[in-house]
Amino acid sequence: xxxxxxxxxxxxxxxxxxxxxxxxxxxxxxxxxxxxxxxxxxxxxxxxxxxxxxxxxxxxxxxxxxxxxxxxxxxxxxxxxxxxxxxxxxxxxxxxxxxxxxxxxxxxxxxxxxxxxxxxxxxxxxxxxxxxxxxxxxxxxxxxxxxxxxxxxxxxxxxxxxxxxxxxxxxxxxxxxxxxxxxxxxxxxxxxxxxxxxxxxxxxxx
Amino acid sequence: xxxxxxxxxxxxxxxxxxxxxxxxxxxxxxxxxxxxxxxxxxxxxxxxxxxxxxxxxxxxxxxxxxxxxxxxxxxxxxxxxxxxxxxxxxxxxxxxxxxxxxxxxxxxxxxxxxxxxxxxxxxxxxxxxxxxxxxxxxxxxxxxxxxxxxxxxxxxxxxxxxxxxxxxxxxxxxxxxxxxxxxxxxxxxxxxxxxxxxxxxxxxxx
DNA sequence: CTAATTTTAGTCCGATCGTACTAAATATGG
DNA sequence: CCATATTTAGTACGATCGGACTAAAATTAG
Numbered sequence: 427x428x429x430x431x432x433x434x435x436x437x438x439x440x441x442x443x444x445x446x447x448x449x450x451x452x453x454x455x456x457x458x459x460x461x462x463x464x465x466x467x468x469x470x471x472x473x474x475x476x477x478x479x480x481x482x483x484x485x486x487x488x489x490x491x492x493x494x495x496x497x498x499x500x501x502x503x504x505x506x507x508x509x510x511x512x513x514x515x516x517x518x519x520x521x522x523x524x525x526x527x528x529x530x531x532x533x534x535x536x537x538x539x540x541x542x543x544x545x546x547x548x549x550x551x552x553x554x555x556x557x558x559x560x561x562x563x564x565x566x567x568x569x570x571x572x573x574x575x576x577x578x579x580x581x582x583x584x585x586x587x588x589x590x591x592x593x594x595x596x597x598x599x600x601x602x603x604x605x606x607x608x609x610x611x612x613x614x615x616x617x618x619x620x621x622x623x624x625x626x627x628x629x630x631x632x
Numbered sequence: 633x634x635x636x637x638x639x640x641x642x643x644x645x646x647x648x649x650x651x652x653x654x655x656x657x658x659x660x661x662x663x664x665x666x667x668x669x670x671x672x673x674x675x676x677x678x679x680x681x682x683x684x685x686x687x688x689x690x691x692x693x694x695x696x697x698x699x700x701x702x703x704x705x706x707x708x709x710x711x712x713x714x715x716x717x718x719x720x721x722x723x724x725x726x727x728x729x730x731x732x733x734x735x736x737x738x739x740x741x742x743x744x745x746x747x748x749x750x751x752x753x754x755x756x757x758x759x760x761x762x763x764x765x766x767x768x769x770x771x772x773x774x775x776x777x778x779x780x781x782x783x784x785x786x787x788x789x790x791x792x793x794x795x796x797x798x799x800x801x802x803x804x805x806x807x808x809x810x811x812x813x814x815x816x817x818x819x820x821x822x823x824x825x826x827x828x829x830x831x832x833x834x835x836x837x838x
Numbered sequence: 839c840t841a842a843t844t845t846t847a848g849t850c851c852g853a854t855c856g857t858a859c860t861a862a863a864t865a866t867g868g
Numbered sequence: 869c870c871a872t873a874t875t876t877a878g879t880a881c882g883a884t885c886g887g888a889c890t891a892a893a894a895t896t897a898g
Contacts, residue, residue, distance in 0.1 A: 440865090440874085459759045461753070462755070463759070478878080481856085481857060549666045549669065553664065557812070558812060585820060592824060626832055646844085650845090671886080681847085684847070684887090688844095688845070693886060
């Protein structure tokens with residue numbers, strides 16, 4: 427049980443370090459053997475800890491994996507908000523949105539691969555896929571950029587949910603490539619992804 | 633044990649029907665509860681058969697799932713070869729290539745979702761992802777279309793493997809949408825996918 | 839109709855799953 | 869330093885996994 431607030435510093439330190447270590451072990455395990463094979467035992471072994479260490483800090487295995495997803499996409503979302511805010515023009519904002527995502531993928535390879543794989547593969551007890559529980563809030567920034575660009579005639583007009591899907595799926599190309607080869611060079615690929623996104627949204631020639 | 637060839641008709645009939653039934657049960661199970669949860673018991677229950685029926689017709693669970701992948705992508709490949717052969721011009725050939733894939737996705741929803749999910753999620757005993765064992769032969773047709781188009785100046789020049797990845801990932805958008813909602817209307821989406829593919833490969837304006 | 843073969847359902851097996859539990863070890867606070 | 873709380877490793881448990889096995893049922897061939 428937690429003690430008084432004054433002593434929470436040290437235990438918070440220990441607890442945070444342990445949680446981070448276990449999160450990292452989960453990420454590395456999913457990367458190496460894949461989500462379906464990432465058992466508690468495998469994760470614990472990689473962390474150099476006992477299985478009970480995981481259940482002590484995380485209520486269930488599911489909670490641990492969802493924490494990975496939350497951690498990864500919260501980080502990305504923050505980077506995107508910051509990057510987009512530096513621009514006014516919709517095309518520049520969209521470019522910043524995509525670039526920050528692809529930069530994160532390039533610099534946090536294990537995280538993005540594990541995050542995407544868990545997000546795609548995990549299903550709740552009811553069998554409902556995890557990504558179905560995604561809220562509209564998650565894509566709010568992208569939708570705002572796209573709809574603003576369409577209103578200004580900078581992007582061609584197409585159903586917003588389609589534009590969102592197209593952009594997101596093109597961005598996921600980078601994590602997919604990393605899934606094949608964690609050491610892949612993403613330079614050219616990321617540049618092409620951005621090029622295709624912007625080109626695909628250009629207004630039609632009249 | 634198999635008897636002489638003259639009688640192989642009837643037993644081949646029974647065996648083929650059973651195999652098809654089990655393949656369909658595997659596909660439906662992966663669709664409903666996802667690859668990680670698709671156990672032999674779950675597949676057998678859905679087929680209305682005993683577990684042993686599966687191991688009788690398929691050496692292992694893995695063999696059954698690989699058979700699903702093989703069946704789906706062999707079918708698609710045949711459709712694509714046929715569709716592409718009807719055209720000479722690279723852009724028309726690329727359009728036919730994409731259209732036949734998307735048509736298959738639209739008309740064989742459970743198959744494409746299960747095929748893609750198994751292909752992406754399955755790992756061999758050594759932990760090696762299934763799609764890493766993909767041969768160059770699988771994308772030979774697409775690469776031929778793209779390189780021919782580039783030579784003729786109809787597509788802009790970019791590394792072939794990048795162009796292949798971009799096209800394939802855009803085509804996978806349709807199965808991904810079906811994974812979210814098996815009853816989704818793909819009409820608009822599929823049209824946009826083809827539009828983005830062709831637009832993204834247009835030569836740059838000089 | 840009978841003998842041989844194919845196919846079936848059901849049982850059993852060792853292994854591993856996620857997690858609950860226990861008790862020792864460690865760290866903390868007064 | 870002692871009492872208290874936190875964290876640890878290790879064990880145990882019921883459930884389920886993929887697969888081996890068996891014997892009855894169904895089908896086929898002569």
